[in-house]
Amino acid sequence: MAATRFEVRFGGTGGQGLLLSGKMLADALASEGKNVAQSQTYEPTSRGGFCNADLVIANGEVDYPLPIAFDCLVLLDQLAIKPSWSRTKPNALVIADTRNCPDLPAGDYPCHHLPLSRTAIELGSERVTNIVALGALLELSGICKRASIERVLRASSPRSFLDLNLDALAAGYALAAPVAAAAS
Template identity: 75%
Template sequence: MPKSRIELRFGGTGGQGLLLSAKLLADALALEGRHVAQSQTYEPTSRGGFCNADLVVASGEVDYPLPMEFDHLVLLDKIAIKPSWPRLKAGALVIADTRLCPELPEGAGQRHQLPLSRTAIELGSERVTNIVALAVLVAMTDICKRKSVEQVIRASSPRGFLDLNMDALAAGYALASAPAVLAAS
């Protein structure tokens, strides 16, 4: 049975596909009958400024659409640490890119620094780091079914990116189940 209310953030910089990751996850959750409120903030700089996409997920109506404390935090750039870290719940799951977030503050329950962007680069495009990260989040939390995420990605990916996005999704699932990651849990 899913938790009644889950709050999460995808944080990083503009241009990393954070809003897309949140939308894909929100659509997958909606397919499963969950209620989702999505919000985002970004600095006026379109690329390189702080950006985040937040989701509040509930099994019933979302009573308050903005997150107060994050159950899950996905960090794709160190710029998102300072505004996000103080809002972590005790025991929160943090997934951070090792290359762009080399150091994390103390605290948080489960901290996983993973080669998200390096994995995307090895697939052929850093632009799919957000999809790798989304897959890691889904695999580590079981927030929704993998089948739902795959269905949403297949339906919304431009034809030229479908194979790359599906490869990124598979790579993220594999990354989340790697022995080193499981040992850190």
């Protein structure tokens, strides 16, 4: 039988740490026994312009490693909407940054417009927006345990960024908690 697939896209612009978020999430999921395939853009856009990290998550083996239709879309920049929207499932979970991705397509889908980058700036660096987003994604989707992602974050963060990253993750969870509570 085909394995169950759950597809996530981190979409934004080059330099936002989308690949790092994807890698951390994949390693965390792997530690829970899930299989993940990650693909990304290999273009000069990695230095600005649309950029993405796509994850295909499966309980069994990932048959086709490229995304087919997203179950979850994390938008850190307006640029990511156009290339992603047509491949997003109608009832997909959409998480978007209020500041860098202000205008979302109209429609009846579970969208969460959260101040991800503003929260990161308040914590001390816009560079951890990707980690805030990761926290929010995990709070809303529950695709992996908080302990798993924290373990990966501790193992893979440079020492100078560890505290900031852990704070950013916690802030992401906190940002999404009221929304998640309201939805349940």
